[in-house]
Amino acid sequence: MTSPNAKPERVRLASGRKDLRELIQTCQAVRERKFNPFFLDVALAVETLRKYFPFWDLLDDHCLDAQTINDLAEVLNLQKSQLRYQSSALYTAPEALEKKLRALSVKRLGETFLKSWHPIVEREQLTVGGIREGLRYWDQMLSFEERRKRLRLGRAAPPTPTDLDSLVRSGIMTREDFAKNLRKLWEELRTQTAENGAVKYWSFVRRETYEETVQRAYYVSFLLTYGFAKMARGDTDMTLVGLDTPTGKVAEGSVSYPIAITRSSESQIEQGIGT
Amino acid sequence: MQESGDEKRFYSDKLKHAIHLLLFKRGKMPGAKEWELKASIGKNYKQVISQLDALLSDFDLQVKKVEPEHHQNRHLVEGELESTDDARYFVTLRGTLAPKEARLSGWRIDNLAALTVAIAYIVTKQGKAPREEVEKLLAEKVGRWKTLTLLDAFTRNGYLKEDEAGSLSLGWRTLSEVNLRDLMTLLAETGR
Numbered sequence: 260m261t262s263p264n265a266k267p268e269r270v271r272l273a274s275g276r277k278d279l280r281e282l283i284q285t286c287q288a289v290r291e292r293k294f295n296p297f298f299l300d301v302a303l304a305v306e307t308l309r310k311y312f313p314f315w316d317l318l319d320d321h322c323l324d325a326q327t328i329n330d331l332a333e334v335l336n337l338q339k340s341q342l343r344y345q346s347s348a349l350y351t352a353p354e355a356l357e358k359k360l361r362a363l364s365v366k367r368l369g370e371t372f373l374k375s376w377h378p379i380v381e382r383e384q385l386t387v388g389g390i391r392e393g394l395r396y397w398d399q400m401l402s403f404e405e406r407r408k409r410l411r412l413g414r415a416a417p418p419t420p421t422d423l424d425s426l427v428r429s430g431i432m433t434r435e436d437f438a439k440n441l442r443k444l445w446e447e448l449r450t451q452t453a454e455n456g457a458v459k460y461w462s463f464v465r466r467e468t469y470e471e472t473v474q475r476a477y478y479v480s481f482l483l484t485y486g487f488a489k490m491a492r493g494d495t496d497m498t499l500v501g502l503d504t505p506t507g508k509v510a511e512g513s514v515s516y517p518i519a520i521t522r523s524s525e526s527q528i529e530q531g532i533g534t
Numbered sequence: 535m536q537e538s539g540d541e542k543r544f545y546s547d548k549l550k551h552a553i554h555l556l557l558f559k560r561g562k563m564p565g566a567k568e569w570e571l572k573a574s575i576g577k578n579y580k581q582v583i584s585q586l587d588a589l590l591s592d593f594d595l596q597v598k599k600v601e602p603e604h605h606q607n608r609h610l611v612e613g614e615l616e617s618t619d620d621a622r623y624f625v626t627l628r629g630t631l632a633p634k635e636a637r638l639s640g641w642r643i644d645n646l647a648a649l650t651v652a653i654a655y656i657v658t659k660q661g662k663a664p665r666e667e668v669e670k671l672l673a674e675k676v677g678r679w680k681t682l683t684l685l686d687a688f689t690r691n692g693y694l695k696e697d698e699a700g701s702l703s704l705g706w707r708t709l710s711e712v713n714l715r716d717l718m719t720l721l722a723e724t725g726r
Binding site: 291292293337340341344351352353355357359360361362365366367368369370371372373374375376377378379380381383384431438441442484497505 | 557558560565566571595596598619624625626627628629630631632633635639643644646647649651652654655657658659660662663664671674675676678679680699700701707710711712713714718719720721722723724
């Protein structure tokens with residue numbers, strides 16, 4: 260039989276710290292609206308705090324304890340807000356509303372919004388200060404010819420009108436939509452991944468002309484950045500995998516990896532600088 | 535007993551000055567702060583504003599007083615609160631736009647639909663929701679590529695706000711322009 264004052268031997272400080280850290284993480288998730296505030300059983304949390312409190316000796320442990328109490332207080336506050344909100348006219352059950360938002364057509368949603376929207380009437384204009392600043396900048400700026408002289412490019416050709424065809428030829432504009440091109444390339448990569456598994460980077464990116472190769476490499480960089488594809492780098496080559504369920508956002512801890520594409524060489528030289 | 539005819543009619547100069555302050559954008563946000571109106575128009579600024587509001591009603595416009603964001607966010611979850619001195623006045627549309635006129639606002643109807651989804655979802659989450667959840671819901675409506683662009687556009691224009699943790703909340707423009715109570719009621723009532 261054990262005396263009531265005896266320290267429970269099984270209470271381990273390490274597991275206490277772990278419990279408190281988990282509580283803090285849950286509180287944080289609740290604050291970020293990842294969970295309903297009532298997901299956390301505050302009474303149980305307080306009981307956990309009480310269980311370990313007599314054994315804290317170090318300052319760090321007391322700080323951890325204080326932070327947990329502070330976070331629990333915030334969760335309690337959110338629980339209070341939730342109750343108030345549920346009793347207000349704005350409240351709609353989230354599940355029911357989500358279902359409705361999915362079911363309603365785009366047109367219907369837009370029309371509903373218009374009925375409750377009172378846009379602000381505003382006018383943007385130049386101010387006296389803005390005009391003065393613009394004039395000062397203009398006065399101080401050298402002429403185009405003067406600025407060209409500094410670069411020693413010789414005399415500039417006179418300006419001539421341009422059209423869509425020449426802009427497309429120069430690569431300034433494309434006839435196709437950027438998003439459409441990106442989607443096309445993503446579909447292509449997914450198909451190839453489904454058929455052959457990981458696809459070699461250069462065999463996917465390389466095309467007959469240098470311009471096409473650069474363009475595909477440019478689009479692939481977007482696919483990688485926004486989580487629509489994954490890249491793995493081996494000793495000799497790099498492979499791509501098209502993802503069916505993209506994250507759609509820049510991954511945390513992602514690294515920038517420049518790849519040089521040379522015009523002359525048969526096989527593109529790759530040079531990576533990990534950051 | 536005071537007669538209603540005693541009501542002062544303010545000099546047209548004050549009315550002009552008030553409308554200039556309210557309509558012409560000087561900083562990042564349109565409209566004028568309460569203290570700004572008080573300093574420029576004088577202590578009777580509230581009467582000037584109310585007279586201006588009556589004049590604007592003929593053009594389907596109104597002068598709207600909007601409490602600061604932090605105050606509104608509290609209002610969203612805590613019910614009625616007392617007014618603050620830091621309020622901002624805007625000129626807004628008194629009525630609403632017809633679907634045919636929607637393009638006048640500079641937004642396409644499908645973009646407005648996306649904004650509706652984002653706002654309504656955030657409201658059901660008590661004014662704050664993780665960005666990925668909003669993205670997921672929106673992507674079903676308008677596609678993934680457009681979702682990313684639109685959420686950025688809504689944030690840039692002040693309709694939504696994103697914090698460091700990646701949570702979205704309602705921006706100053708939503709709180710100023712959208713009648714959330716009407717929106718939620720209409721959504722609840724609307725059929726397919």
